[in-house]
Amino acid sequence: MPELPEVETVRRGLAPALEGHTLSRVQMYRPNLRFPFPDGFGQRLTGKTVKSVERRAKFLLITLDDGTVLISHLGMSGSFRIYEADPPALDKHDHVVFQVSNGFEIRYNDPRRFGFMDLTTEAEMPDHPMLLKIGPEPVHPGLTGSELAERLKNKVAPIKAALLDQRVIAGIGNIYACEALFMAGISAKRKASTVQGGRADKLAAAIQEVLLKAIEAGGASLKDHRQTSGELGYFQHSFQVYGRAGEACSVCVPDVPISKMTQSGRSTFFCPRCQR
DNA sequence: CGGCAAACCTGCGAGC
DNA sequence: TGCTCGCAGGTTTGCC
Known part of the structure; x- marks a missing residue:
């Protein structure tokens, strides 16, 4: 979940x-x-x-x-x-x-x-070995673009892989990595070290925005996640790309469908036109 | 160090 | 109806 x-x-x-x-x-x-x-x-x-x-x-x-x-x-x-x-x-x-x-x-x-x-x-x-190497929390306190840029500057890996690496930033998983990259207009394949300056500012802001909105919505319920009350979360209705392969991009609407590819064994959903 | 596949385990939907 | 296959929100490990 x-x-x-x-x-x-x-x-x-x-x-x-x-x-x-x-x-x-x-x-x-x-x-x-x-x-x-x-x-x-x-x-x-x-x-x-x-x-x-x-x-x-x-x-x-x-x-x-x-x-x-x-x-x-x-x-x-x-x-x-x-x-x-x-x-x-x-x-x-x-x-x-x-x-x-x-x-x-x-x-x-x-x-x-x-x-x-x-x-x-x-x-x-x-x-504790599970907590020792974990990177900074992206919200509370907020992650700044320069802090993010600093943590990415030596990474050869694609930005998507870097976002999933808990040592770089804490708490991001496959869904929110896809969503944040889409919101920031950054290709998941882009080399992490090239996400600097304005791109890093935009990505840091996108990460915070998507995570905060998802928390407000009680998380996203695909199959397993429920709130402790049993209530469903409803952020899955706000996904822009995750699970939406073939649907029209909400930004460049008309002809470009959301695509899906595999990166390090996980599905990446993205808009081939909006994300560079 | 980097990147990828496989491993852990169950359930579900799609396709035949 | 029922079987097989592929896929799923995570993380670690082992192998190039």
Whole structure:
């Protein structure tokens, strides 16, 4: 499911349901997701009170009152769902269930199990291998064009690949990389190091705009993403290029259809006329 | 270091 | 109806 806007949507759903409340029971229904659960996973969380629910890149960081931090990544198909009362029967992909002292039940569902959960501490969190090399957040605080240009200047890779590289900027995935490049009028194949000056300004602005609007829309629901309430996000209706191969470009309207190509194994959707 | 394919896993839609 | 194929929002690893 999730790129930055979808993970942020989940964070906003989880925070009020968890912060200030105690985890009264944590149940795993299998030994692993993408990786095995760490030793004592359930015990180390049970009885602890949640201090904060934060997001870094595509990671959720749930900090407990004893300094334990639960790191959760949703992979491609992970989702959290909050039941305030009367939870339905367990789905076959409900892998972790949290009972909260406010009476809520929070379930983590992940059909493909590319997601994972790990435990660390507040002190060690910055050095966690999954978080260590991650680049700056593109929104809050805003990414400037010069900062982006600086981070791209030595990259030989195509700009699309650079945007997907979490070490360059945090949280962008395949959909928002396509959308931001379209909005900025930049070809996905352009060498990253040549995105400088005005192009970098435009791209930085496009990244922020598309991510902020997607967050406002509750993320994009293709198949898996839902808000924690179960509601769908609706940003998928605002896609300009992603998933729209063959349709008319919304900018140069008449004759040029949106195209699709493969770059490093992932689909890139683009307008061959607007993007250079 | 760079870039690409494959790997992890399940589900779904398209095509036959 | 049912089977096979390709594809999917992510990330790591291993091989040129």
